[in-house]
Amino acid sequence: MSRTTLRDIAEKVGVSVTAVSRALSGYPDISEETRNRIFRTAEELNYQPNIAARTLVTQKSGVLGLFVLGREKGEGFSHPFSGQVINGFLDGLVEEEYDMMVFKANRPPDSGSLSYIDLCKRRMVEGAFLMGLRTDDPWIADLKESTIPIVTIDMPLAGEMTFSVGCDNVSAVHAAVRHLAELGHTRIAIVNGYKQASVSRERFEGFKSALDDLGLPFDPSLVAEADFTVAGGKQAFLSMIDRVSDMTAVFAASDLMALGVLEGARERGLNVPKDLSVVGFDNIEMARMSSPPLTTLDQPRYELGQTAAKILISACNGETPPSRVLLKANLIVRGSTAEQSKGKPAKGVVRQAH
Amino acid sequence: MSRTTLRDIAEKVGVSVTAVSRALSGYPDISEETRNRIFRTAEELNYQPNIAARTLVTQKSGVLGLFVLGREKGEGFSHPFSGQVINGFLDGLVEEEYDMMVFKANRPPDSGSLSYIDLCKRRMVEGAFLMGLRTDDPWIADLKESTIPIVTIDMPLAGEMTFSVGCDNVSAVHAAVRHLAELGHTRIAIVNGYKQASVSRERFEGFKSALDDLGLPFDPSLVAEADFTVAGGKQAFLSMIDRVSDMTAVFAASDLMALGVLEGARERGLNVPKDLSVVGFDNIEMARMSSPPLTTLDQPRYELGQTAAKILISACNGETPPSRVLLKANLIVRGSTAEQSKGKPAKGVVRQAH
DNA sequence: TCTATTAGGTTTAACGTTTAAGTAATTTCA
DNA sequence: TGAAATTACTTAAACGTTAAACCTAATAGA
Numbered sequence: 001m002s003r004t005t006l007r008d009i010a011e012k013v014g015v016s017v018t019a020v021s022r023a024l025s026g027y028p029d030i031s032e033e034t035r036n037r038i039f040r041t042a043e044e045l046n047y048q049p050n051i052a053a054r055t056l057v058t059q060k061s062g063v064l065g066l067f068v069l070g071r072e073k074g075e076g077f078s079h080p081f082s083g084q085v086i087n088g089f090l091d092g093l094v095e096e097e098y099d100m101m102v103f104k105a106n107r108p109p110d111s112g113s114l115s116y117i118d119l120c121k122r123r124m125v126e127g128a129f130l131m132g133l134r135t136d137d138p139w140i141a142d143l144k145e146s147t148i149p150i151v152t153i154d155m156p157l158a159g160e161m162t163f164s165v166g167c168d169n170v171s172a173v174h175a176a177v178r179h180l181a182e183l184g185h186t187r188i189a190i191v192n193g194y195k196q197a198s199v200s201r202e203r204f205e206g207f208k209s210a211l212d213d214l215g216l217p218f219d220p221s222l223v224a225e226a227d228f229t230v231a232g233g234k235q236a237f238l239s240m241i242d243r244v245s246d247m248t249a250v251f252a253a254s255d256l257m258a259l260g261v262l263e264g265a266r267e268r269g270l271n272v273p274k275d276l277s278v279v280g281f282d283n284i285e286m287a288r289m290s291s292p293p294l295t296t297l298d299q300p301r302y303e304l305g306q307t308a309a310k311i312l313i314s315a316c317n318g319e320t321p322p323s324r325v326l327l328k329a330n331l332i333v334r335g336s337t338a339e340q341s342k343g344k345p346a347k348g349v350v351r352q353a354h
Numbered sequence: 355m356s357r358t359t360l361r362d363i364a365e366k367v368g369v370s371v372t373a374v375s376r377a378l379s380g381y382p383d384i385s386e387e388t389r390n391r392i393f394r395t396a397e398e399l400n401y402q403p404n405i406a407a408r409t410l411v412t413q414k415s416g417v418l419g420l421f422v423l424g425r426e427k428g429e430g431f432s433h434p435f436s437g438q439v440i441n442g443f444l445d446g447l448v449e450e451e452y453d454m455m456v457f458k459a460n461r462p463p464d465s466g467s468l469s470y471i472d473l474c475k476r477r478m479v480e481g482a483f484l485m486g487l488r489t490d491d492p493w494i495a496d497l498k499e500s501t502i503p504i505v506t507i508d509m510p511l512a513g514e515m516t517f518s519v520g521c522d523n524v525s526a527v528h529a530a531v532r533h534l535a536e537l538g539h540t541r542i543a544i545v546n547g548y549k550q551a552s553v554s555r556e557r558f559e560g561f562k563s564a565l566d567d568l569g570l571p572f573d574p575s576l577v578a579e580a581d582f583t584v585a586g587g588k589q590a591f592l593s594m595i596d597r598v599s600d601m602t603a604v605f606a607a608s609d610l611m612a613l614g615v616l617e618g619a620r621e622r623g624l625n626v627p628k629d630l631s632v633v634g635f636d637n638i639e640m641a642r643m644s645s646p647p648l649t650t651l652d653q654p655r656y657e658l659g660q661t662a663a664k665i666l667i668s669a670c671n672g673e674t675p676p677s678r679v680l681l682k683a684n685l686i687v688r689g690s691t692a693e694q695s696k697g698k699p700a701k702g703v704v705r706q707a708h
Numbered sequence: 709t710c711t712a713t714t715a716g717g718t719t720t721a722a723c724g725t726t727t728a729a730g731t732a733a734t735t736t737c738a
Numbered sequence: 739t740g741a742a743a744t745t746a747c748t749t750a751a752a753c754g755t756t757a758a759a760c761c762t763a764a765t766a767g768a
Contacts, residue, residue: 003475005754016718021756029716048468048475052409053754056723061406066456077440080639083432090430090458099477101455102420104444114402121357121402123453230643259643285434289584289613291645359724370748375726383746407724410753713766720759728751735744 004045012041024049061124064093064312066102067116069132080256080284082131084301085153085308089129092309098316101125115139117146127312130155135196149315151308154199156324163315165307165325169199172297172329173206174213176251176279179295179331181214184340185249185277189222191236191261193253197228203253203281222247226257233257237264248276248340255280255287255296262290262336273338283332292335299329358399366395378403415478418447418666420456421470423486434610434638436485438655439507439662443483446663452670455479469493471500481666484509489550503669505662508553510678517669519661519679523553526651526683527560528567530605530633533649533685535568538694539603539631543576545590545615547607551582557607557635576601580611587611591618602630602694609634609641609650616644616690627692637686646689653683 006024010017015034023030023038030038055061066086068076076082093100103119116139120128130143130152143150144159154166180188190207193200204223211218224240226232233252237260241247252258258280262272270276272292280287283298304327311321360378364371369388377384377392378401384392409415420440422430430436447454457473470493474482484497484506497504498513508520534542544561547554558577565572578594580586587606591614595601606612612634616626624630626646634641637652658681665675 003754007754017754018719018756019717021754022717025756029714031716034716046472048472050410050478050754051476052406052415052478053723054756055406056404056410056725056754057756059723063455076437076444077431078437078639080434083430083437086431090456094458099455099457101417101453102444103453104448118400118402122405124404124406285432286640286643289640289644357724361724371724372726372749373747375724376747379726385746388746404724407753408726410724410755411726413753709768711767713764715764716762718759718761720757722757723755724753726752728749730749731747733745733747736742738739738741 003050004047005050006047008045009038009041009047012045013037055124059124061126062098063101063123063125064098064309064316065116065120065123065125065128066100067128067130067132068102069130069137076132080286081282081299081301085131085305088302088305088307089309090305091302092306092313096309096313098126098313100129115142117142120148127151127316129308129312135198149312151312151315153304153308154197156198161315163311163321163323163325165304165311165327166199167297167299167304167329168326169202169329170206170209172281172331173203173251174210175331176281176297177207177210178214179333180249180251180277180279180337181210181216183249183277183337186216186340187219187222187247188216188249188251189224189237189240189244189247191224191226191233191240191250191252191257193228193257194225200225200253207251219244226260228254228256230256230260230263233260234264234267235260237261238268241265241268241270249278249337250276251279251281253281255282255284255294258294258296258336259286259290262294273336274341277337277340279337281329287332288334290336295334295337296332297329298332300327303327357404358401359404360401362399363392363395363401366399367391409478413478415480416452417455417477417479418452418663418670419470419474419477419479419482420454421482421484421486422456423484423488423491430486434640435636435653435655439485439659442656442659442661443663444659445656446660446667450663450667452480452667454483469496471496474502481505481670483662483666489552503666505666505669507658507662508551510552515669517665517675517677517679519658519665519681520553521651521653521658521683522680523556523683524560524563526635526685527557527605527607528564529685530635530651531561531564532568533687534603534605534631534633534691535564535570537603537631537691540570540694541573541576541601542570542603542605543578543591543594543598543601545578545580545587545594545604545606545611547582547611548579554579554607561605573598580614582608582610584610584614584617587614588618588621589614591615592621595619595622595624603632603691604630605633605635607635609636609638609648612648612650612690613640613644616648627690628695631691631694633691635683641686642688644690649688649691650686651683652686654681657681 006017006020010020020038023035127149144157146161149161151163156164192204208218221244224236226236250261252261258278261278265272265276272278280294280296283296287294287296307325314321360371360374364374374392377389481503498511500515503515505517510518546558575598578590580590604615606615612632615632619626619630626632634648634650637650641648641650661679668675
């Protein structure tokens with residue numbers, strides 16, 4: 001009734017356990033004939049190796065860990081960004097001898113709960129994949145000293161065994177701002193994400209350098225900060241538009257925040273894109289379906305995940321992959337951006353709405 | 355340099371390995387004093403048990419498997435439904451001694467690739483969680499004869515060790531149709547999902563029985579079928595509205611399809627909800643943000659996942675949980691449904707659009 | 709013909725844990 | 739006071755693999 005083991009096969013074929021092990025592992029020192037008999041009975045008894053036993057002796061588990069960060073219960077996997085990245089990561093594991101284990105991140109560091117490193121140790125996890133933007137996670141500091149490779153999305157950790165993949169945020173935002181400038185906009189605002197995310201710094205840098213390159217002045221009152229969510233984006237936009245009403249375009253550092261800007265604009269009676277152009281970042285599914293559909297920067301999420309898998313596996317195998325890989329985010333122009341209407345200052349429109 | 359083991363602790367404290375094991379496991383036959391010394395040195399050496407070794411001897415891995423079905427690469431984790439369910443499932447594992455391993459489903463059943471059962475066997479997976487609607491997955495048939503418990507979302511399998519959680523689709527759709535009827539609609543169409551999904555059968559049953567109960571006639575030409583996607587929903591709606599133009603309301607069996615209906619309606623010049631009321635199913639994030647925001651049936655995704663975890667764990671522990679659990683899906687009324695405008699037949703509007 | 713090599717295995721040990729079966733010293737209680 | 743029970747351990751075995759070391763018979767090379 002219990003599972004078949006190497007021993008069962010060995011007894012049935014009439015050889016030693018080692019012979020069976022070596023035959024199944026493809027070592028050449030087993031004769032053609034015995035090998036065949038071994039394979040046949042293995043098939044017959046539907047043998048599946050016990051990976052726990054193998055792990056114990058080889059000290060390699062074939063397990064990669066996935067940690068999904070985020071502060072709220074709901075945030076982790078349900079973020080519109082995560083799914084495709086994970087799909088890509090998993091597909092990057094196909095053909096490889098690795099499986100993926102998901103760990104509950106976000107657990108408070110109270111007594112009793114384990115650090116990410118400790119969780120990995122127990123299961124002999126060979127490498128970890130970290131998603132989520134919070135650089136202030138209490139367990140993250142440890143990771144820099146990890147002895148197993150760790151790859152993150154959008155969160156460079158500067159450790160010996162840490163790697164990161166992400167998009168070239170600077171040049172992506174640069175393209176977005178250039179797009180707006182080419183449409184005639186000069187008063188361009190930014191709704192950025194929170195500072196704890198390294199992408200926020202990069203996107204801001206892209207924003208400023210683009211203004212510089214395009215010869216546009218930088219106005220600090222056109223900078224707002226939010227938490228990457230719809231509600232946050234809306235709030236940030238509203239308090240900004242109420243202070244300075246002559247802006248004609250907004251770059252939001254995430255599509256969710258851009259959708260919030262859209263909501264806010266509607267509330268203030270501003271027509272997008274006639275009165276206000278809006279550009280997002282991410283190209284989540286929703287971006288296609290908003291009205292107007294969102295002009296945004298497409299993050300190649302699937303490829304990000306796939307690249308992460310490749311890097312992690314290569315690092316697990318003792319190779320030394322690049323510590324940072326940047327993919328290109330492409331501008332997708334949709335309906336939320338348009339030429340700035342020359343004669344009519346947006347100011348007037350806003351007043352009208354009040 | 356290598357990891358600390360029970361042996362290291364035993365040597366340092368001066369007792370046997372067994373004593374250390376029993377002390378750490380909380381057995382009462384170790385004296386208070388030795389126990390304390392053991393705990394202290396365990397802490398000191400930062401001991402983490404080797405779960406592979408434990409698994410080998412106890413024959414319990416503490417691993418639950420997650421299989422995400424779907425036909426396309428992109429479908430699995432990125433479906434707007436999956437994220438919250440997985441979050442709920444993971445949170446259902448907190449406080450339990452289980453971890454979750456994700457397996458690549460969707461692999462072709464060619465020679466060389468393993469069945470779900472075999473994948474579980476190798477890793478000594480104790481129970482599996484299956485998501486995704488395809489009852490025609492080539493490996494699913496095997497699952498009915500599984501000896502480890504399997505819990506599915508929305509896919510009853512009728513096996514000895516299979517369990518399923520889902521929503522009470524029949525009564526949910528019933529509520530949706532009643533809502534439309536109360537708004538004065540009598541020509542109500544349904545855009546259902548594909549037949550391979552058991553939810554499609556149930557939702558259709560709810561649809562028909564509601565018409566019955568409300569004294570409305572059932573018209574087969576008001577029934578269309580699609581693949582749960584936006585594009586599919588739009589296509590199905592368009593070909594239906596072009597055949598029979600006097601419908602005033604549509605129930606779509608998923609929000610994605612409902613969004614497709616919205617697109618289709620816009621294309622035909624129909625105003626939602628003035629000319630056409632639309633109800634979806636799922637309450638995905640996008641549903642709040644479409645214009646108009648979608649009236650829909652809220653599936654408690656997080657709770658579905660949590661319930662699945664509870665059932666699976668209880669089955670793993672030898673208990674006998676109910677083989678089917680149905681949660682309630684609540685109607686969320688938003689802007690996509692309205693009173694049917696009496697005098698003006700929708701027909702006229704459609705003509706006008708052409 | 710004798711030694712060295714090779715082919716095709718076998719034996720033994722090890723991985724780190726748990727559990728069953730002892731055992732020696734102390735305590736209980738009749 | 740002496741047998742029985744209890745306390746606080748230890749020893750030995752097992753889980754299912756892999757890997758290193760060893761063995762034997764046949765073959766090759768000189």
